[in-house]
Amino acid sequence: MSAVICGTGSYAPAYQMNNDEIAKLVETNDAWIRERTGIRQRHIAKTETTTYMAAQAAGRALENAGISPEEIELIIVATLSSDVILPCTACEVQREIGAKRAACFDMNAACSGFTLAYNMADAFFEAGQYQTALIVAAEKLSGLTDWTDRNTCILFGDGAGAAVLKKGKGRHYFSVTHSDGEKGWALTCKNRLAVTGKEPLSREYFIDMNGQEIFKFAVRKVPELIREILRENNVEQEEITWFVVHQANCRILESVAKHLGEPSWKFPMNLQHYGNTSSASIPILLDEMNRQGKLKKGDRILIAGFGAGLTWSGNILDWEM
Numbered sequence: 516m517s518a519v520i521c522g523t524g525s526y527a528p529a530y531q532m533n534n535d536e537i538a539k540l541v542e543t544n545d546a547w548i549r550e551r552t553g554i555r556q557r558h559i560a561k562t563e564t565t566t567y568m569a570a571q572a573a574g575r576a577l578e579n580a581g582i583s584p585e586e587i588e589l590i591i592v593a594t595l596s597s598d599v600i601l602p603c604t605a606c607e608v609q610r611e612i613g614a615k616r617a618a619c620f621d622m623n624a625a626c627s628g629f630t631l632a633y634n635m636a637d638a639f640f641e642a643g644q645y646q647t648a649l650i651v652a653a654e655k656l657s658g659l660t661d662w663t664d665r666n667t668c669i670l671f672g673d674g675a676g677a678a679v680l681k682k683g684k685g686r687h688y689f690s691v692t693h694s695d696g697e698k699g700w701a702l703t704c705k706n707r708l709a710v711t712g713k714e715p716l717s718r719e720y721f722i723d724m725n726g727q728e729i730f731k732f733a734v735r736k737v738p739e740l741i742r743e744i745l746r747e748n749n750v751e752q753e754e755i756t757w758f759v760v761h762q763a764n765c766r767i768l769e770s771v772a773k774h775l776g777e778p779s780w781k782f783p784m785n786l787q788h789y790g791n792t793s794s795a796s797i798p799i800l801l802d803e804m805n806r807q808g809k810l811k812k813g814d815r816i817l818i819a820g821f822g823a824g825l826t827w828s829g830n831i832l833d834w835e836m
Protein backbone atom coordinates (compact mmCIF):
# COMPACT_ATOMS: atom_id res chain seq x y z
CA MET A 516 0.00 0.00 0.00
CA SER A 517 2.91 2.33 -0.58
CA ALA A 518 2.38 5.62 -2.35
CA VAL A 519 2.65 5.28 -6.12
CA ILE A 520 3.73 8.00 -8.51
CA CYS A 521 1.11 8.63 -11.17
CA GLY A 522 2.58 11.77 -12.75
CA THR A 523 5.81 13.75 -12.78
CA GLY A 524 6.82 17.25 -13.84
CA SER A 525 9.82 19.53 -13.68
CA TYR A 526 10.96 23.01 -14.53
CA ALA A 527 14.41 24.48 -15.11
CA PRO A 528 15.03 28.20 -15.60
CA ALA A 529 15.65 29.35 -19.17
CA TYR A 530 19.13 30.76 -18.51
CA GLN A 531 21.91 28.16 -18.69
CA MET A 532 25.28 29.02 -17.21
CA ASN A 533 28.27 26.96 -18.29
CA ASN A 534 31.55 26.47 -16.44
CA ASP A 535 33.39 29.04 -18.59
CA GLU A 536 31.05 31.71 -17.28
CA ILE A 537 31.81 30.70 -13.69
CA ALA A 538 35.53 30.92 -14.55
CA LYS A 539 34.96 34.63 -15.22
CA LEU A 540 33.73 35.08 -11.65
CA VAL A 541 36.18 32.95 -9.63
CA GLU A 542 39.55 31.32 -10.20
CA THR A 543 38.52 27.98 -11.68
CA ASN A 544 38.17 26.32 -15.05
CA ASP A 545 35.86 24.02 -16.98
CA ALA A 546 38.23 21.02 -16.84
CA TRP A 547 38.59 21.22 -13.02
CA ILE A 548 34.84 21.51 -12.41
CA ARG A 549 34.05 18.66 -14.81
CA GLU A 550 36.71 16.36 -13.41
CA ARG A 551 35.88 16.99 -9.71
CA THR A 552 32.09 17.20 -9.99
CA GLY A 553 30.87 16.07 -13.43
CA ILE A 554 28.98 19.38 -13.80
CA ARG A 555 29.12 21.15 -17.19
CA GLN A 556 26.37 23.71 -16.73
CA ARG A 557 23.51 24.68 -14.47
CA HIS A 558 20.22 26.56 -14.91
CA ILE A 559 20.10 29.87 -13.05
CA ALA A 560 16.87 31.75 -12.31
CA LYS A 561 17.15 35.28 -13.68
CA THR A 562 13.49 36.13 -13.35
CA GLU A 563 11.90 32.93 -12.07
CA THR A 564 10.97 32.68 -8.39
CA THR A 565 10.91 29.50 -6.29
CA THR A 566 7.11 29.63 -6.33
CA TYR A 567 6.99 30.04 -10.11
CA MET A 568 9.29 27.06 -10.67
CA ALA A 569 7.37 24.96 -8.13
CA ALA A 570 4.00 25.79 -9.72
CA GLN A 571 5.31 25.05 -13.23
CA ALA A 572 6.64 21.66 -12.15
CA ALA A 573 3.39 20.96 -10.26
CA GLY A 574 1.22 21.86 -13.27
CA ARG A 575 3.25 19.55 -15.51
CA ALA A 576 2.97 16.72 -12.98
CA LEU A 577 -0.83 17.12 -12.82
CA GLU A 578 -1.03 17.10 -16.61
CA ASN A 579 1.16 13.99 -16.75
CA ALA A 580 -1.06 12.29 -14.16
CA GLY A 581 -4.19 13.36 -15.98
CA ILE A 582 -5.93 14.56 -12.83
CA SER A 583 -7.52 17.88 -11.92
CA PRO A 584 -6.12 20.19 -9.19
CA GLU A 585 -9.30 19.70 -7.13
CA GLU A 586 -8.42 16.04 -6.62
CA ILE A 587 -5.27 16.94 -4.67
CA GLU A 588 -5.77 16.57 -0.90
CA LEU A 589 -2.24 17.37 0.26
CA ILE A 590 0.61 19.53 -1.07
CA ILE A 591 4.04 19.27 0.50
CA VAL A 592 6.78 21.53 -0.84
CA ALA A 593 10.36 20.68 0.08
CA THR A 594 12.58 23.75 -0.13
CA LEU A 595 15.41 25.51 1.63
CA SER A 596 15.08 28.58 -0.60
CA SER A 597 11.50 29.84 -0.42
CA ASP A 598 10.98 33.35 -1.80
CA VAL A 599 9.45 34.58 1.45
CA ILE A 600 9.08 33.20 4.96
CA LEU A 601 5.30 33.54 4.87
CA PRO A 602 3.14 32.37 3.25
CA CYS A 603 4.68 28.97 2.69
CA THR A 604 5.47 27.93 -0.88
CA ALA A 605 2.98 25.05 -0.75
CA CYS A 606 0.11 27.53 -0.18
CA GLU A 607 1.44 29.66 -3.05
CA VAL A 608 1.47 26.59 -5.29
CA GLN A 609 -2.06 25.76 -4.16
CA ARG A 610 -3.20 29.22 -5.26
CA GLU A 611 -1.33 29.08 -8.56
CA ILE A 612 -2.69 25.70 -9.63
CA GLY A 613 -6.14 26.00 -8.00
CA ALA A 614 -5.86 22.96 -5.71
CA LYS A 615 -8.60 24.33 -3.47
CA ARG A 616 -9.13 21.22 -1.33
CA ALA A 617 -5.48 20.61 -0.45
CA ALA A 618 -3.84 20.88 2.96
CA CYS A 619 -0.49 22.58 2.38
CA PHE A 620 2.81 22.97 4.16
CA ASP A 621 6.54 23.32 3.46
CA MET A 622 9.39 21.28 4.86
CA ASN A 623 13.14 21.82 4.89
CA ALA A 624 15.35 18.77 4.93
CA ALA A 625 17.84 20.27 2.46
CA CYS A 626 18.93 17.80 -0.21
CA SER A 627 16.97 14.97 1.45
CA GLY A 628 13.80 17.07 1.04
CA PHE A 629 12.06 15.24 -1.79
CA THR A 630 12.68 11.84 -0.23
CA LEU A 631 11.29 13.01 3.10
CA ALA A 632 8.27 14.62 1.40
CA TYR A 633 7.59 11.28 -0.30
CA ASN A 634 7.95 9.44 3.03
CA MET A 635 5.65 11.92 4.75
CA ALA A 636 2.93 11.67 2.10
CA ASP A 637 3.22 7.89 2.29
CA ALA A 638 2.80 8.05 6.09
CA PHE A 639 -0.37 10.18 5.67
CA PHE A 640 -1.69 7.54 3.25
CA GLU A 641 -0.84 4.76 5.69
CA ALA A 642 -2.65 6.63 8.47
CA GLY A 643 -5.73 6.70 6.24
CA GLN A 644 -5.86 10.48 6.13
CA TYR A 645 -5.31 11.20 2.41
CA GLN A 646 -5.32 9.28 -0.85
CA THR A 647 -3.91 11.81 -3.33
CA ALA A 648 -0.95 14.14 -2.80
CA LEU A 649 1.29 16.46 -4.74
CA ILE A 650 4.89 16.64 -3.60
CA VAL A 651 7.11 19.36 -5.01
CA ALA A 652 10.77 20.19 -4.47
CA ALA A 653 11.87 23.63 -5.65
CA GLU A 654 15.11 25.51 -5.13
CA LYS A 655 16.53 28.87 -6.11
CA LEU A 656 19.99 28.24 -4.69
CA SER A 657 21.56 30.96 -6.83
CA GLY A 658 20.11 33.51 -4.40
CA LEU A 659 21.89 31.85 -1.47
CA THR A 660 25.20 31.40 -3.29
CA ASP A 661 28.30 33.48 -2.68
CA TRP A 662 29.46 34.02 -6.27
CA THR A 663 32.96 34.84 -5.02
CA ASP A 664 33.35 31.45 -3.27
CA ARG A 665 34.71 28.86 -5.71
CA ASN A 666 34.17 26.12 -3.16
CA THR A 667 30.39 26.39 -3.56
CA CYS A 668 29.41 28.50 -6.59
CA ILE A 669 30.61 25.83 -9.03
CA LEU A 670 28.16 23.29 -7.58
CA PHE A 671 24.64 24.61 -7.33
CA GLY A 672 21.78 25.20 -9.75
CA ASP A 673 18.10 26.19 -9.69
CA GLY A 674 15.04 24.15 -10.62
CA ALA A 675 11.97 22.26 -9.46
CA GLY A 676 10.50 18.78 -9.71
CA ALA A 677 7.12 17.38 -8.70
CA ALA A 678 5.22 14.13 -8.42
CA VAL A 679 1.55 13.29 -8.00
CA LEU A 680 1.12 10.43 -5.54
CA LYS A 681 -1.81 8.14 -4.98
CA LYS A 682 -2.31 5.54 -2.31
CA GLY A 683 -1.32 2.31 -4.04
CA LYS A 684 -2.76 -1.18 -3.80
CA GLY A 685 0.55 -3.01 -3.89
CA ARG A 686 3.22 -3.71 -1.34
CA HIS A 687 4.18 -1.25 1.39
CA TYR A 688 7.84 -0.32 1.78
CA PHE A 689 9.38 1.08 4.96
CA SER A 690 11.36 4.29 4.69
CA VAL A 691 14.67 4.94 6.42
CA THR A 692 15.80 8.37 7.64
CA HIS A 693 18.80 9.37 9.74
CA SER A 694 20.10 12.70 10.96
CA ASP A 695 23.29 13.89 12.62
CA GLY A 696 22.91 17.38 14.06
CA GLU A 697 26.43 17.21 15.50
CA LYS A 698 27.76 17.61 11.96
CA GLY A 699 25.43 20.46 11.01
CA TRP A 700 28.39 22.85 10.82
CA ALA A 701 29.65 21.14 7.63
CA LEU A 702 26.96 22.72 5.44
CA THR A 703 25.26 25.90 6.62
CA CYS A 704 23.37 28.96 5.40
CA LYS A 705 22.49 31.63 7.96
CA ASN A 706 20.47 33.76 5.59
CA ARG A 707 17.61 34.40 8.01
CA LEU A 708 19.96 36.56 10.08
CA ALA A 709 19.23 39.10 7.37
CA VAL A 710 15.71 39.39 8.79
CA THR A 711 17.02 40.84 12.05
CA GLY A 712 18.82 43.59 10.13
CA LYS A 713 21.43 43.62 12.88
CA GLU A 714 24.31 41.86 11.22
CA PRO A 715 26.42 43.18 8.36
CA LEU A 716 26.21 41.12 5.16
CA SER A 717 28.90 38.51 5.44
CA ARG A 718 29.78 35.17 3.90
CA GLU A 719 27.79 33.27 6.47
CA TYR A 720 24.58 34.57 4.88
CA PHE A 721 25.34 32.31 1.95
CA ILE A 722 25.75 28.57 1.64
CA ASP A 723 28.99 27.65 3.38
CA MET A 724 30.37 24.16 3.02
CA ASN A 725 33.25 21.96 4.08
CA GLY A 726 33.39 20.05 0.79
CA GLN A 727 35.67 17.27 1.94
CA GLU A 728 33.59 16.57 5.08
CA ILE A 729 30.41 16.37 3.00
CA PHE A 730 32.10 14.18 0.42
CA LYS A 731 33.32 11.74 3.11
CA PHE A 732 29.86 11.71 4.74
CA ALA A 733 28.12 10.94 1.44
CA VAL A 734 30.39 8.14 0.25
CA ARG A 735 30.19 6.44 3.67
CA LYS A 736 26.52 6.94 4.57
CA VAL A 737 24.73 6.50 1.23
CA PRO A 738 25.81 2.85 0.71
CA GLU A 739 24.90 2.17 4.37
CA LEU A 740 21.51 3.81 3.81
CA ILE A 741 20.82 1.76 0.69
CA ARG A 742 21.76 -1.50 2.43
CA GLU A 743 19.53 -0.61 5.41
CA ILE A 744 16.54 0.16 3.16
CA LEU A 745 16.99 -3.19 1.39
CA ARG A 746 17.35 -5.04 4.71
CA GLU A 747 14.30 -3.35 6.30
CA ASN A 748 12.17 -4.33 3.32
CA ASN A 749 13.57 -7.82 2.66
CA VAL A 750 14.47 -6.78 -0.87
CA GLU A 751 17.60 -8.13 -2.57
CA GLN A 752 19.91 -5.58 -4.15
CA GLU A 753 19.52 -7.20 -7.59
CA GLU A 754 15.76 -6.61 -7.41
CA ILE A 755 16.35 -2.83 -7.71
CA THR A 756 16.07 -1.56 -11.29
CA TRP A 757 17.28 2.00 -10.65
CA PHE A 758 19.05 3.75 -7.79
CA VAL A 759 17.86 7.35 -8.09
CA VAL A 760 20.24 9.17 -5.77
CA HIS A 761 20.59 12.90 -5.03
CA GLN A 762 22.61 14.52 -7.81
CA ALA A 763 25.45 16.22 -5.92
CA ASN A 764 28.61 15.04 -7.61
CA CYS A 765 29.44 12.31 -10.16
CA ARG A 766 32.33 11.06 -8.00
CA ILE A 767 29.92 10.48 -5.09
CA LEU A 768 27.51 8.52 -7.34
CA GLU A 769 30.34 6.47 -8.86
CA SER A 770 31.77 5.70 -5.44
CA VAL A 771 28.38 4.56 -4.09
CA ALA A 772 27.83 2.32 -7.14
CA LYS A 773 31.30 0.83 -6.69
CA HIS A 774 30.77 0.23 -2.95
CA LEU A 775 27.61 -1.71 -3.77
CA GLY A 776 29.18 -3.57 -6.70
CA GLU A 777 26.63 -2.09 -9.12
CA PRO A 778 27.28 -0.82 -12.66
CA SER A 779 27.19 2.97 -12.88
CA TRP A 780 24.30 2.91 -15.41
CA LYS A 781 21.99 1.78 -12.59
CA PHE A 782 22.71 5.18 -10.95
CA PRO A 783 21.27 7.55 -13.57
CA MET A 784 22.84 11.00 -13.66
CA ASN A 785 21.79 14.36 -15.07
CA LEU A 786 23.87 16.64 -12.84
CA GLN A 787 26.05 17.52 -15.83
CA HIS A 788 23.17 19.72 -17.08
CA TYR A 789 21.70 20.98 -13.80
CA GLY A 790 24.42 21.03 -11.14
CA ASN A 791 23.24 20.26 -7.62
CA THR A 792 19.62 21.46 -7.29
CA SER A 793 19.32 20.17 -3.71
CA SER A 794 15.86 18.75 -2.94
CA ALA A 795 14.80 19.16 -6.59
CA SER A 796 17.45 16.86 -8.05
CA ILE A 797 15.65 13.53 -7.53
CA PRO A 798 12.24 14.59 -8.93
CA ILE A 799 13.86 16.39 -11.90
CA LEU A 800 15.73 13.18 -12.71
CA LEU A 801 12.61 11.01 -12.22
CA ASP A 802 10.67 13.31 -14.55
CA GLU A 803 13.39 13.17 -17.18
CA MET A 804 13.50 9.37 -17.02
CA ASN A 805 9.71 9.17 -17.12
CA ARG A 806 9.41 11.41 -20.17
CA GLN A 807 12.27 9.63 -21.95
CA GLY A 808 10.40 6.34 -21.49
CA LYS A 809 13.20 4.83 -19.41
CA LEU A 810 10.92 3.80 -16.56
CA LYS A 811 8.85 0.69 -17.18
CA LYS A 812 5.84 -0.58 -15.25
CA GLY A 813 7.14 -2.92 -12.56
CA ASP A 814 10.54 -1.21 -12.22
CA ARG A 815 11.61 -1.08 -8.59
CA ILE A 816 13.25 2.24 -7.79
CA LEU A 817 15.29 3.05 -4.71
CA ILE A 818 15.40 6.78 -3.98
CA ALA A 819 18.08 8.17 -1.65
CA GLY A 820 18.76 11.74 -0.59
CA PHE A 821 21.51 13.18 1.60
CA GLY A 822 22.68 16.61 2.62
CA ALA A 823 22.71 19.42 5.15
CA GLY A 824 21.55 18.77 8.68
CA LEU A 825 23.15 16.35 8.21
CA THR A 826 20.29 14.19 6.91
CA TRP A 827 20.03 11.07 4.79
CA SER A 828 16.85 9.33 3.80
CA GLY A 829 15.43 6.87 1.31
CA ASN A 830 12.68 4.51 0.28
CA ILE A 831 11.68 2.03 -2.39
CA LEU A 832 8.86 2.58 -4.85
CA ASP A 833 7.36 0.41 -7.54
CA TRP A 834 6.84 2.21 -10.84
CA GLU A 835 3.26 1.73 -11.94
CA MET A 836 2.78 4.20 -14.78
Ligand code: COA
Pocket residue numbers: 542543544547548551552626665666669724725726727729730763764791821822823
Ligand atom coordinates in the same frame (compact mmCIF):
# COMPACT_ATOMS: atom_id res chain seq x y z
N1 COA B 1 38.54 25.38 -9.13
C1 COA B 1 39.84 25.11 -9.21
N2 COA B 1 40.57 24.67 -8.16
C2 COA B 1 39.92 24.49 -7.00
C3 COA B 1 38.55 24.77 -6.84
C4 COA B 1 37.86 25.24 -7.97
N3 COA B 1 36.54 25.53 -7.93
N4 COA B 1 38.19 24.50 -5.58
C5 COA B 1 39.29 24.06 -4.94
N5 COA B 1 40.33 24.08 -5.80
C6 COA B 1 41.72 23.64 -5.54
C7 COA B 1 42.09 23.75 -4.09
O1 COA B 1 42.62 25.03 -3.78
C8 COA B 1 43.13 22.67 -3.95
O2 COA B 1 44.37 23.13 -4.49
P1 COA B 1 45.77 22.66 -3.82
O3 COA B 1 45.80 21.18 -3.99
O4 COA B 1 46.75 23.39 -4.65
O5 COA B 1 45.67 23.11 -2.41
C9 COA B 1 42.62 21.58 -4.90
O6 COA B 1 41.79 22.25 -5.86
C10 COA B 1 41.82 20.50 -4.20
O7 COA B 1 40.89 21.14 -3.32
P2 COA B 1 39.85 20.32 -2.48
O8 COA B 1 39.06 21.25 -1.64
O9 COA B 1 40.60 19.18 -1.84
O10 COA B 1 38.93 19.75 -3.67
P3 COA B 1 38.03 18.47 -3.68
O11 COA B 1 38.64 17.41 -4.49
O12 COA B 1 37.58 18.12 -2.28
O13 COA B 1 36.77 19.00 -4.48
C11 COA B 1 34.52 19.64 -4.04
C12 COA B 1 35.99 20.03 -3.95
C13 COA B 1 33.69 20.74 -3.42
C14 COA B 1 34.17 19.48 -5.51
C15 COA B 1 34.32 18.28 -3.30
O14 COA B 1 34.85 18.37 -2.00
C16 COA B 1 32.89 17.88 -3.21
O15 COA B 1 32.24 17.64 -4.21
N6 COA B 1 32.35 17.76 -1.99
C17 COA B 1 30.96 17.39 -1.80
C18 COA B 1 30.11 18.62 -2.01
C19 COA B 1 28.65 18.33 -2.10
O16 COA B 1 28.25 17.41 -2.75
N7 COA B 1 27.85 19.17 -1.45
C20 COA B 1 26.44 19.10 -1.45
C21 COA B 1 25.96 17.93 -0.69
S1 COA B 1 24.24 17.85 -0.71
